[in-house]
Amino acid sequence: MVSKLSVRVAGLHLEHPVMNASGILGATPEHIERLASYGFSAIVTKTITPQPREGNPPPIIVEIPNIGLLNAVGLANPGKNIVPKLVEVSKRLGKPIVISVGGSTPSEFLEVASIAEEAGADAIELNLSCPHAKGYGIEIGSDPYQSYEVVKTVANSVKIPTIAKLGLCDRIVEVASKVLEAGAKGLTLINTVRAMVIDVMTARPVLSNVFGGLSGPAIHPIAVRVVYEVYRELRPEIIGCGGVVDWVTAAELILAGARAVQVGTALMWKENIVYDVLIGLRRLIEHFGVRSIEDLVGYSHRV
Amino acid sequence: MVSKLSVRVAGLHLEHPVMNASGILGATPEHIERLASYGFSAIVTKTITPQPREGNPPPIIVEIPNIGLLNAVGLANPGKNIVPKLVEVSKRLGKPIVISVGGSTPSEFLEVASIAEEAGADAIELNLSCPHAKGYGIEIGSDPYQSYEVVKTVANSVKIPTIAKLGLCDRIVEVASKVLEAGAKGLTLINTVRAMVIDVMTARPVLSNVFGGLSGPAIHPIAVRVVYEVYRELRPEIIGCGGVVDWVTAAELILAGARAVQVGTALMWKENIVYDVLIGLRRLIEHFGVRSIEDLVGYSHRV
Amino acid sequence: MLANGIYLAKLRLVEPFESYPSPAQFVMVWVPGVKEMPMSISHYSCDGELTIVFRVRGVGTQKLASIGIGSVLGIRGPLGKGIAIRPEWKRVAILAGGIGIAPTPLLVSALTVHGCETHLFWGAKTRSELFDLDKIFVDKPDRIEISTDDGSYGFRGTVLELFKSVANVHSYDAVIAIGPNPMLRAVCEDMELKRIDPMVVMETIVKCGRGICGSCYIRGSTKLLCIDGPAFRCSEVMHHLRSLD
Amino acid sequence: MLANGIYLAKLRLVEPFESYPSPAQFVMVWVPGVKEMPMSISHYSCDGELTIVFRVRGVGTQKLASIGIGSVLGIRGPLGKGIAIRPEWKRVAILAGGIGIAPTPLLVSALTVHGCETHLFWGAKTRSELFDLDKIFVDKPDRIEISTDDGSYGFRGTVLELFKSVANVHSYDAVIAIGPNPMLRAVCEDMELKRIDPMVVMETIVKCGRGICGSCYIRGSTKLLCIDGPAFRCSEVMHHLRSLD
Numbered sequence A, B: 001m002v003s004k005l006s007v008r009v010a011g012l013h014l015e016h017p018v019m020n021a022s023g024i025l026g027a028t029p030e031h032i033e034r035l036a037s038y039g040f041s042a043i044v045t046k047t048i049t050p051q052p053r054e055g056n057p058p059p060i061i062v063e064i065p066n067i068g069l070l071n072a073v074g075l076a077n078p079g080k081n082i083v084p085k086l087v088e089v090s091k092r093l094g095k096p097i098v099i100s101v102g103g104s105t106p107s108e109f110l111e112v113a114s115i116a117e118e119a120g121a122d123a124i125e126l127n128l129s130c131p132h133a134k135g136y137g138i139e140i141g142s143d144p145y146q147s148y149e150v151v152k153t154v155a156n157s158v159k160i161p162t163i164a165k166l167g168l169c170d171r172i173v174e175v176a177s178k179v180l181e182a183g184a185k186g187l188t189l190i191n192t193v194r195a196m197v198i199d200v201m202t203a204r205p206v207l208s209n210v211f212g213g214l215s216g217p218a219i220h221p222i223a224v225r226v227v228y229e230v231y232r233e234l235r236p237e238i239i240g241c242g243g244v245v246d247w248v249t250a251a252e253l254i255l256a257g258a259r260a261v262q263v264g265t266a267l268m269w270k271e272n273i274v275y276d277v278l279i280g281l282r283r284l285i286e287h288f289g290v291r292s293i294e295d296l297v298g299y300s301h302r303v
Numbered sequence C, D: 001m002l003a004n005g006i007y008l009a010k011l012r013l014v015e016p017f018e019s020y021p022s023p024a025q026f027v028m029v030w031v032p033g034v035k036e037m038p039m040s041i042s043h044y045s046c047d048g049e050l051t052i053v054f055r056v057r058g059v060g061t062q063k064l065a066s067i068g069i070g071s072v073l074g075i076r077g078p079l080g081k082g083i084a085i086r087p088e089w090k091r092v093a094i095l096a097g098g099i100g101i102a103p104t105p106l107l108v109s110a111l112t113v114h115g116c117e118t119h120l121f122w123g124a125k126t127r128s129e130l131f132d133l134d135k136i137f138v139d140k141p142d143r144i145e146i147s148t149d150d151g152s153y154g155f156r157g158t159v160l161e162l163f164k165s166v167a168n169v170h171s172y173d174a175v176i177a178i179g180p181n182p183m184l185r186a187v188c189e190d191m192e193l194k195r196i197d198p199m200v201v202m203e204t205i206v207k208c209g210r211g212i213c214g215s216c217y218i219r220g221s222t223k224l225l226c227i228d229g230p231a232f233r234c235s236e237v238m239h240h241l242r243s244l245d
C-alpha cells in the first residue's frame, strides 16, 4: 500500500517528503546513521569534493536568535573516498541516499558523481550554490552557462538521477531552465544566502571566513518565492529547502511547487522535526480532501 | 559645535546618522510631519512616480513574527505634483528632505527629479530596486547598464546630489561601480528582497500581488554583507538600510561601511527607535575612544 | 443576515487574541483570493470567537456575505488603540449611524463592566436597515432610541436630531459618535457650539493597519487612524472631516 | 597564570546564562580575529561571572593567555549536556589528568550541593604543571590526592595508578574521569575488567557546538560530543578511544 505521504521526486521513491538538507552532518558513516535516526525518508550527504577539505577554522557558525543561522563551514569533507562507506551504511539502514557533489570544474563534479554511481547511490545532488566557498558554488550556479556545463557533463555520464541544487540569484528561472535542459531530473531550491554578522563591540566580522550563508526562518519566504516562480514557469520536479521549521513552513514549499522538502538549520532546535512535519501534512491532506500529498504539490497555482 | 553624531553623506549634512527608509509613510505633508516627529535627521519620501499610483489592494503586508515584514504596497503615491508640498513642510520643520524617485524609463525618473530640484529638495534617491512593482525597480537595478543610464540621465541634469538605491542582486559591486561612474554621490543599500508567503489553510498567496519585498530582521545580515562588500571594493558614500531595529543593527551597518542608516520596518514596533540608536551609538564612540561616528564608518575593514 | 444587506459573522480564531480587545479596535479580515478589509470588533469571547457586523458595499463585503460556514478567513488584530474608558464616566451617550452600530456591543459591554450607564441612539436611513439589537448585544444598553431618515420606524430624522430632541447632552459625561463621516461632522459641529468635544469613531482607507503605508492618515494632523484611532476627539479630526466635501 | 602554561580567566558576561550550567558543560570562547575554542566551565556565579582554566597549546590559547583585562571576547553557551547527578550517589571519585582539572570545580560544587562526598585524584606530568587548587575550587573536595608522572610531587605515576594504589574503586558510587584520551582509555579498560562503567569527560574537535557540522562525532556511534556529551559512559566511547592510535 502506498501511503498518503509517499512521493516520487527526481526518480526517487520516498516514504514521505522530508529529507535532510546537505551539510547538516552527512560526512561520515556515523553521521548518516544519526540522520537516519531522525526519520528522514532519504539521506543527503554533506557536499563531497574530490579531495578532502579541512573547511574553515571556528567560528564557523553564528546563531541569530529567531532569524536563523549564518554558517561558513567551508565545505569541510573527507573527500571522494568516503562515498562508498556512506552509501553502504545508508543501504544497510534501508534509506535511499543522495550524494551531494561539489567541485570547481565540471570534471571535478564528474569525478565524485562517478564514484557515487559505482557505489550504488540513488541520486546525485550537484551543489551549484554554496555562497561562501570561493569557486565552489554560487559563482557557477548564478551563471546559466556554467551551470549547464556542469550538469550536462554529469548527467551525460551517470545513469542515476542528477539533481541540481541552486541558490538565490537574479536569473533563477533561466538557470533552472538551462540545468533541466542539460539533463537534471530535479532541482533543489534553495541554498543559503550570502550574508555576514559583525560583532559591534570589537568591530570584527564574526565568522573566520567573514562571509557565510544565511539559513533558517529568515530565508523561508525567499525560498517559497523561488520555488513558486520556478514551478510556475517550468513545472519541474522540485525539492524545496530553506527555513523549514515545522509543518506549516514545509507545507508552504509544497503548495508552491515542491514535491519534497529538506530540513537543515531547524535540526539545531528540534531533532524530532520530521514527525512534527508529517503529522501536520497528514492533517493538511484531510483538510483539503485530497488523496495524497502529491495532489498538493503546486496546489497554490490551482486554487 | 559639531556633535559626535553628525555626519556628512552624499552632500547632506546631518545632525545624526539615522534617516527613515523610503516608503514608510512619506507620501503626504502629514506623513512628513509625523516622520519628523520620530526624530530622523533627514526625511526620505515615499517613492514618487510621475503619475499618481493607486498601489495594490490589501493585503499589502504580511507580518512574519520575529522575522520581518513582507510588503507589496506597489509604489502607491500621489504623483509628482505632491513634491513641492512635501519639500515645503520638511523645510518648515528644519529637516533636510530626500525625494525618492521612481520610474520605468530614464526620462520618467528625470521628470520627478527635476521637480524635486526646483522645489528645493536636498537630494534625490533613485529607487532602482523595488522587487515587486513590475518594470519599476529591480529589473533596472540588477542590470549595470540600465542603472547607469538612469543615474546618468538624472545626475547630468540636476545639481542636487543623486543617491542610487540598490537592491540585492548578483552583480551588486558592478552595479554600484557603474552608478557611481554615472554620477551618483551616494548609494543606499539595500531595498527589500523579493519573497512570498502562502497561507497553508487556503493554499493562497497572502499578498494580493502574490510577491512582495521582505524587510526587517531577516534581511539585516544580507544588508551588512552588501554594504561590507561594496565598501571594500569601492569606498563610496553609503547609506545602510535593512533590518535596523536597534543600535546594534545600526552599528553593524556603520562598521561595515555605511555613513548613515535608514529605518523602515522597525517603526512598526518601536516609534522611538531613533533615540535608542543614538544613545547606543554614542556609547560605541566612547567604547572605541574615537572622536565621532564618522571615525567608525567602515571600521571593520581596519581592525 | 440581520437586515437588508447587513450581516453578522461569527469567526473562530485559530489562535485567540493575545489580549482582550478594547472598544473600537478592529481587525483586518482577509477573504482569501479576494481582498482584506478593516472591520470593527463587535464582540469577542475569550475562547476566541470573534463577531463582526457588516454592510455589503462592494466586492469584498459581498464575498464575505456569501461564503459558507466552515470557510477559512485570515484575521489580523486587534488593531488600533481603542477607547480608554475613564473612571469618572457615569453615563455615556452613544450615537450610532447606520453600520456604525457594529462596534457598539463591545463598547456597551466595556462601559457596563465599568459601572457606567449607556444610552444608545441609533439612526438608519430606513426601516429595512434596522434589526433586532438583541441579536448583537451581549450587555444591553440602559436606554435605546431609534430614528430613520424617512420616519419609517421611530423618530423621523437623523440620529443627531433624535438625540437633541429626546436627550440633554449635558446629562452625559461623554458622547461617542460612530458612523459615516458626514454624520460625524454634523455631530462635531453641533457640539462645538456647546463647547463639548465628543469622541468620534471614524473610517479612513486602511490598508496596512500597522502605521507604515500611510493610507489612513488624518488630514491636517500627524495622526494615523490605524494606530492612533479609530476613535478621536472631534478637535483632532475637524480639519479632516471638513476637508472631505 | 596558575602554573607553567596554565591560566585562569574570569569573564564577565554581558548577558548572564539563561540557566545555571551543569557540570561538564562548556562554552565556545571567541578571541576576536583569532579563533573560537571550546572551553569547560570551571565556575559560574549567577551574576554572570564565568571562570575558565586553560593550558596554552597553540595560537588560540596563546592569544587568550596574552590579552589584557578589559578585552572583549565572545562566549556561546552553555553547550553540551552536562552530567546529571544521581540522588543515589553518596561518594564520587573524580580522576583528573592535567588540564582535565578545569571542569572539576563546577562538578565538585554540584556534587557537594547534592550532599555527595567528593574525592579528587589529580595527576600531572610534572610539578611545574601543578598549582594550588584553592585558587580554583569554590567548594573543596573532601579528599585530594596528587600524582606526577616523574614523581616531582606527590605520588609517582599516572593518576590511574595513584587511584588504584590509595583508593578502593568499590567504595565509590561513581567514577568520573576527565583528561586526555589515552588516560580515559586506560581508565575505561581498567574498570572494564572490574565491570564498572565510569563516566568520562572527553574532547573531540568541536567547531559548531550545535550538532550540525559533525566534526565532534564519536567514532563507531551516532553520538555527537557537542550536544550529547562531553560526558559519556566508557561503554559508549570505547570504540572511539581505541580507534585513536
Ligand SMILES: Cc1cc2nc3c(=O)[nH]c(=O)nc-3n(C[C@H](O)[C@H](O)[C@H](O)COP(=O)(O)OP(=O)(O)OC[C@H]3O[C@@H](n4cnc5c(N)ncnc54)[C@H](O)[C@@H]3O)c2cc1C
Binding pocket: B058, C026, C035, C036, C037, C038, C039, C040, C041, C052, C053, C054, C055, C056, C057, C058, C059, C060, C061, C062, C099, C102, C103, C202, C203, C204, C205, C206, C207, C230
Ligand atoms: C477601522 C474601520 C472599521 C470598520 N468597521 C466596519 C464594520 O464593522 N462593518 C462594516 O460594514 N464596515 C466597516 N468598515 C468599512 C469596511 O472596511 C468597508 O466597508 C469595506 O472595506 C468595503 O469593502 P468592499 O470590497 O465591500 O467595498 P469596495 O467596493 O472596496 O468599497 C466600498 C467603499 O468601502 C470603503 N472602503 C473600501 N476599501 C476600504 C478600506 N481598505 N478601508 C476602509 N474603507 C474602505 C470606501 O468608502 C469605499 O468607497 C470599517 C472601516 C474601518 C476603517
Ligand SMILES: Cc1cc2nc3c(=O)[nH]c(=O)nc-3n(C[C@H](O)[C@H](O)[C@H](O)COP(=O)(O)OP(=O)(O)OC[C@H]3O[C@@H](n4cnc5c(N)ncnc54)[C@H](O)[C@@H]3O)c2cc1C
Binding pocket: A058, D026, D035, D036, D037, D038, D039, D040, D041, D052, D053, D054, D055, D056, D057, D058, D059, D060, D061, D062, D099, D102, D103, D202, D203, D204, D205, D206, D207, D230
Ligand atoms: C568540550 C571541550 C572542553 C574543553 N575544555 C578545555 C578547558 O577547560 N581548558 C583547556 O585548556 N582546554 C580545553 N579544551 C581543549 C581546547 O579547546 C583546545 O586546547 C584549544 O582549542 C586549542 O586551541 P589552540 O589554538 O590553542 O591550539 P591549536 O594549535 O589549534 O591546536 C592544539 C590542539 O588543541 C586541540 N584542538 C584544536 N582545535 C580544537 C577544537 N576546535 N576543539 C577541540 N580541540 C581542539 C587539538 O588537540 C589540537 O591538536 C576543551 C575541548 C573540548 C572539546
Ligand SMILES: Cc1cc2nc3c(=O)[nH]c(=O)nc-3n(C[C@H](O)[C@H](O)[C@H](O)COP(=O)(O)O)c2cc1C
Binding pocket: A021, A022, A023, A024, A046, A047, A069, A071, A073, A075, A100, A127, A130, A165, A190, A191, A192, A214, A215, A216, A217, A219, A241, A242, A243, A244, A262, A263, A264, A265, A266, D212, D213
Ligand atoms: C551548517 C550548514 C552547512 C551546510 N553545508 C552545505 C553543503 O555542504 N552543501 C550544500 O549544498 N548545502 C549546504 N548547506 C545549505 C543547506 O543544505 C540548506 O540549503 C540551507 O541551510 C537552507 O535550509 P535550512 O534553512 O533548512 O537550513 C549548509 C547549511 C548549513 C546551515
Ligand SMILES: Cc1cc2nc3c(=O)[nH]c(=O)nc-3n(C[C@H](O)[C@H](O)[C@H](O)COP(=O)(O)O)c2cc1C
Binding pocket: B021, B022, B023, B024, B046, B047, B069, B071, B073, B075, B100, B127, B130, B165, B190, B191, B192, B214, B215, B216, B217, B219, B241, B242, B243, B244, B262, B263, B264, B265, B266, C212, C213
Ligand atoms: C511598507 C514598505 C514600503 C516601502 N516602500 C518603498 C518605496 O516606496 N521606495 C523604496 O525605495 N523603498 C521602499 N521600501 C523599502 C525600504 O525603504 C527599505 O529599503 C527596506 O524596507 C529595508 O529596510 P527595513 O528592514 O528597515 O524596513 C518599502 C518598505 C516597506 C516595508
Ligand code: FES
Binding pocket: C205, C206, C207, C208, C209, C210, C211, C212, C213, C214, C215, C216, C217, C224, C225, C226, C227
Ligand atoms: S493603514 Fe497603513 S498606515 Fe494606517
Ligand code: FES
Binding pocket: D205, D206, D207, D208, D209, D210, D211, D212, D213, D214, D215, D216, D217, D224, D225, D226, D227
Ligand atoms: S561541533 Fe559541530 S556537530 Fe558537534
